[in-house]
Amino acid sequence: MSTLCVPSQVPSVAEDCEQLHKAFSGSIGWGTNEGLIISILGHRNAAQRKLIREVYAETYGEDLLKSLDKELTNDFERVVKLWTLDPPERDAYLANEATKRWTSSNQVLVEIACTRSPKELLHAREAYHARFKRSLEEDVAYHTSGDFRKLLVALVSSYRYGGDDVNLILAKSEAKLLHEKISEKAYSCDDVIRILSTRSKAQINATLNQYKNEFGNDINKDLKADPKDEFLSILRSTVKCLVYPEKYFEKVVRLAINRRGTDEGALTRVVATRAEVDMKIVKDEYQRRNSVPLDRAIAKDTNGDYEKMLLALIGHEEA
C-alpha cells in the first residue's frame, strides 16, 4: 500500500551518492540540481536511503542531511529532509518539534502515538533518546498540562499488545463504561484514558463496535457534544488514529489543501510519513471523499520542486 516507485534497476549506492554530490555542488553547471535530487531520493525505499546516507557520509565526510540543509530551501527542503530521515528518527524529530510548539490543537503527538504500530512507536522512542538525550514522554509531560498531559503522556508511553486476540466480554463491559463516562461528560476520566491508551488496537476496535451496536452512535459522534472543545477534538483524533488511520490522514490532507493558503507543514508530514506505509489507501480515501484525485489537488495547490517531490512520493514515476 506504499505509493513509492522504485525503479526496477537501481543504480549502485556509490553511484547514487556521486550523483547527489554532483547535484549539490553544481558541478554540472547549473547550481543545485533539484530534479536530480528528486529522481534519486524520491525513488528509493527506506533501506536504500539509509544506505545512501551511510555511504555518503563515509565518502564525502558530511551527513547527507547537512548537505540538504545547505543546498535546499523552504517546503522543498523540508519534504526532502523529512523523507530522507530513517522513519524512527523522523518520528522522533516530528514529535520533538510538536512538544516544543505544542498547543491544544496540535495533534501530531496523537498521530505519532496512535497510527504507528506498537513496535514503530517504540523505535521512535529509542531514536528520541539517541537524538535528544531525553525520553519522549519526559518532554511531552514537561510541555503539556492538565487533561491534555494526562492523555498525551499515556498515549506516547504506551506499548500496546500488537496481536489480534480480542476479549469480547471485556469489549462489552468497556463499551458500557465508555458510554457511561461520555454521558456524564467525564471525558478526561481515568477510565476513558486508560482504555484508549492501554488496550490493543484490536481490542479497542471490538469495544467501539460494541459501543455502536449497543448505543446506536459511533463514539466519535458522542464525542462531538461541543465541537469547539479541543480536548474532545483530540479524543476524536485518538479514536480515528487508532481505528481508521486512513480516514484520519485523508482529513489532515483535505484540510491542509482546502485551507486558504495550503498548510504545507501538514501536507509534507503526511506524505513523507505515509508514502511507504498506507499512502495508497489515503489517496483512494481522498478521491472518494473529494471526487478529485489527490495528485491533481496537490498539483493545483503547490508548485515547483516541492510539487514534484510530493507527486513522486505519492506515486508518479520518474519523469
Add this chain to the structure above:
Amino acid sequence: MSTLCVPSQVPSVAEDCEQLHKAFSGSIGWGTNEGLIISILGHRNAAQRKLIREVYAETYGEDLLKSLDKELTNDFERVVKLWTLDPPERDAYLANEATKRWTSSNQVLVEIACTRSPKELLHAREAYHARFKRSLEEDVAYHTSGDFRKLLVALVSSYRYGGDDVNLILAKSEAKLLHEKISEKAYSCDDVIRILSTRSKAQINATLNQYKNEFGNDINKDLKADPKDEFLSILRSTVKCLVYPEKYFEKVVRLAINRRGTDEGALTRVVATRAEVDMKIVKDEYQRRNSVPLDRAIAKDTNGDYEKMLLALIGHEEA
C-alpha cells in the same frame, strides 16, 4: 556484582539436560534428586539456563518449567522456577502476579518498573505481550485505581533515557517544584508523578541531591509525614528503587527475614531476580545494616532444599 558461582568447567548442555532428566525421573533410585537440580541450575548463568531449557524441550518434548512444576513443591519449587525463567519472562510473570494480587501495600510493580534498566523493563513488557497477550500497563491500569493507578501506570509505561547526561538547571527547578508540592502535601499531583516517572535515573538523582542541598532533608524523610499512608510509602519505595536499589532490596530482605514466620515470597523474589545483577552489593548492605552475614541469616530462617538453593544463588559454591 553477581553472586552466582558458575564452575570453571561447565558440562555440555546435553549433559546438563540428561542429568536434570535423571534427577526428575528418579532413575538413579531415590525419587526426585533435588541436590542434583541445585548443583546444575543453581550454578548456571542466564544464557546457559536458556540454552538448557531449549535443548531440554527438544530432547524430552517437555518444557523444563513443566517438569519442575511436576517434580518440585512449595518454596523450593518457586525459587527454582523463578530462577530458571529468562529474566524478562520472570519479570513479566512477577508483574502479572502482582497485578492480580494487587493491594496498596504491594510494591512489586514499583520494584520491577524502577530497579530494572529502561531496556530491561522494555524487554519485560515484550515478554508480557508474548505470554499474556495483553500489555503490562493495560493490566496494571485495569487492576488499580486512583492515585496508585496514576503512579503505577506511569512507572510501568516509562522508557526513560538511560544515559548519564544531566541538566543541572532543570534539577534545581524541579527540586524546588518537588519541595513545594510536598510542602503542600500534594503528593499525587501531576508534577511529582511526572518527574518520578519520566526523568532519567541520573536526572532524578541530580534533582534529589539538589533537594537535599537546598532544603536540608532527604526527600524520603519529607515523604514520611504520615508513616501509615500507603501512597507515601509507595512513593518512598519509588525513590529508593530509582536511586538506591541496593538499599531497597536490603530492606525487603531484612523485613522478610525478621518477620514472624519468614516471608518466603519476598526473599525468593529478591534472590532470584538479583543474584545475577547486584546481589553482592545487597549482601554487603545487609551485613552493614544487620551485623550478620546474609547467608547466616538465611540459613537460620530457612531449611532443606529451599535453603540450599538460596545459598547457592547468593554465592555458596557447589558442595
